[in-house]
Amino acid sequence: MSDDRVVEPLDLEILLEPERYELSAGPTYHFEVDRREFFKFMGAGILIVCALKGAQGQESGSGKRRSGEELPRDIGGWLHIGENCTVTVYTGKVEVGQNIRTSLSQAVAEELFVSVDKIQIVMGDTQLTPFDMGTFGSRTTPTMSPQLRKAASAAREMLIGLAASQWKVDRRRLVAADGKIADPESKRSVEYGALIKGQQLTQTIAAGDALLPATQWKVQGQSAGKVDGRDFVTGKHRYPIDHKLPGMRYGKILRPAAFEATLASIDTHEAEQIPGVTVVRDGNFVGVAAPSAEIASRAVAAIRAEWKAEPQPSNKELFEYLKKTATEGEDPTGDESRYEVGSVEKALAASDHRLQQAYTVAYIAHAPLEPRAALAQWAGDNLTVWTGTQRPFGVRSELAEAFRIPEERVRVLMPDTGSGYGGKHTGEAAIEAARLARAANRPVKLVWTREEEFTWAYFRPAGVIEVTGGVDGDGAIAAWEFHNYNSGSAGIRTYYDVRNQRIEFHAARSPLRQGSYRALAATANHFARETFMDELAHLVNMDPLEFRMKNLKNERLRAVFEAAAKKFSWGGTKAAGHGFGMGGGFEKLGNVATCAEVAVDQTSGDVRVVRVVTAFECGAIVNPDNLRNQIEGSNIMGLGGALFEAIEFESGRVLNGRFSSYRVPRFSDVPVLETVLLDRKDIPSAGAGECPMVGLAPAIGNAIFNATGVRLRSLPMVPNGLKAG
């Protein structure tokens, strides 16, 4: 040890900051609503408004004087109870399959003492819900849920107050249960709706006060099925792709021949002759609106266009390109781009063992099963768009900017959507549909094809990660240097106790359009870190679990590693050709440890993941079965990026933009999945859609090494099997 300085603890606030690739949010907004307008829309009732203090991304930019009727501008959510006892909750968050609609319903039901099925949640409608930056970064459970719980408890207290004054009794003797306020002494009870009786009652509350502790939960902490589940198994639910309007036209875009190509020449004459077809050419945007999808396709095929494109790198030279164009680890956003403690050089020089390795991750596609889709309708200068996006307010901003209209004239609605995984932060289809609708003077629906989704959406960033470590003879890590080029800074810091560290993120020029992705850079950074840990353990001849424990003080992380190892029977016997590996870490306020067993066919090189045990802890568990569902899903989705998913590209084109050429996990790829949940009722609930993924790739890679002695340092690891086996 060359330095005795105390290692800085990881800052939880920093770790919940959106990643740089998620910061494509537009300008900040203020939000104003007039309570009279609100009641006109909603009818009489109780309205609880949850005001935010110092809300992120919701600064009030307006100097306009506020009238007494105006509600606060920085609102997290609001909740309305009508005379008919209907509870309606409004949040800017959206549902993309993480089942947050269900968890938020549970949260409100808990505090309001009504059953989950009495609660309607209006989500992601820019006209009806308060501004929200977007649904990403596993933020809904730790940030939105407490606000709505607080609003629900305020409503309950207001109802108790109404009953107390109606009955002229001390409110302290009244209780709320099953949608009623009851007086146990006089045995009277009254339904919530009956207490309201035409009144318009508003209360503004501040977020952050005390809530019912998890130990007293009755609704939360229990599994609850997907709300509206019946609509999903009967085909009744309308996804963005399913929305229609009378007189609607079908849109189709003529895509450029390559990324960033410009039009050299175009002839739309033939397409324009097709009855009912409107052709739009606006700069490099070329599209059609037609009476049917089939005619739209025919019209686009009839357009003759020549494109001019600049030479662009291919996936074969990707990693050299990223290194070549990288910055020096200085980043103006100054979040986690550089972290240094102690002296890495001195500690490395004094270490008994030194190791340096480089890891790479490929671009991968989100491939949400529902591709981008939008239905746009103009009424004069007012635009309404139904679309699948994780950032409805961001898309509203994109639309306002694209059409040079004020945001008040744009309404974006987000029906529960066929997944996103971080891939639907943007409004391409919304803008395209709106542009066509304006020209066609009719509503236009645009559904991207699978090839368009694979090509013209954005990708999880590729990256190069270089790690250098020094270990003392007793297995204590003395030095740790970690450089990430391009893939991102989420999860870049190490949770192992190392006194001498240098950690840097280096931005680079990305040949492809890149953006957010489930767990984003945390997957790459954990892959490099946890593989390197395995390599260090091997170097000092220690068991990988023992080596981790030697260097890990964080109790929550130790607990998940121990739980996973126990369930997995770490150190137990394994079949011939099989290998065991582990990985784990801390991300988005969750702690995960993953153990994997692989089987490698030495002749064919075929690698099969046969068993995965995941131990996970994210504070107090809200919905155990849905948590398991998210963990299983993270592992299965993570298999693709770990084993075989990679975007191939050349000269500004994606070469494998279809499911027949881009392999995603299928039933035959799925291992036996076992999950251990650690319920920490003393810790606030965190999200779980992302963190469980990060331990998988290193666990598999380390297991392959354990089985074969072959060390794989690139994701995907075995796109064509294990050739070196």
Add this chain to the structure above:
Amino acid sequence: MARVTQLNVNGSTLAVDADANASLLDVLRDQLDLTGSKYGCGEGQCGACTVLINGSPRRSCITSVGAVRERKITTIEGLAKGERLHPVQQSFLDQAAMQCAYCTSGMIMTAVSLLNANPSPTEAEIWHFMEGNICRCGTHPRIVAAVRSAARALKESQPSGSAGHE
């Protein structure tokens, strides 16, 4: 090109007006407003558009309406009998075998066709039969569990004879 003017869907003869080469998926969704069948890939790779043609699973995105004009077409909308869900639908709910649920109708239709042909599939047969359907959220083990429990439920409700309706 010949036009197709009617299709037998979910037990009813419905008027359509489509080129015989038009995809069944487009006609179901755009002309008949049966939007439960989903577009996922357009090349028969993902199974989100699966419907039953005379009881067998078909990818409606690569099936022309001309090829099925004389056949019985069953979509997800035709499975429940009134308010009563088909046992496979009920099992998907009971097993929470979905997240975003965009693949669900295709999964259910594929599972129904499996149980029609093989009311007692083994675990391995279920995993194998579902291979052509993609779930990006990763609910595969739950889907298999749902098919397994639906098979049990169907057997209990219909001790002999065919499993479920077409």
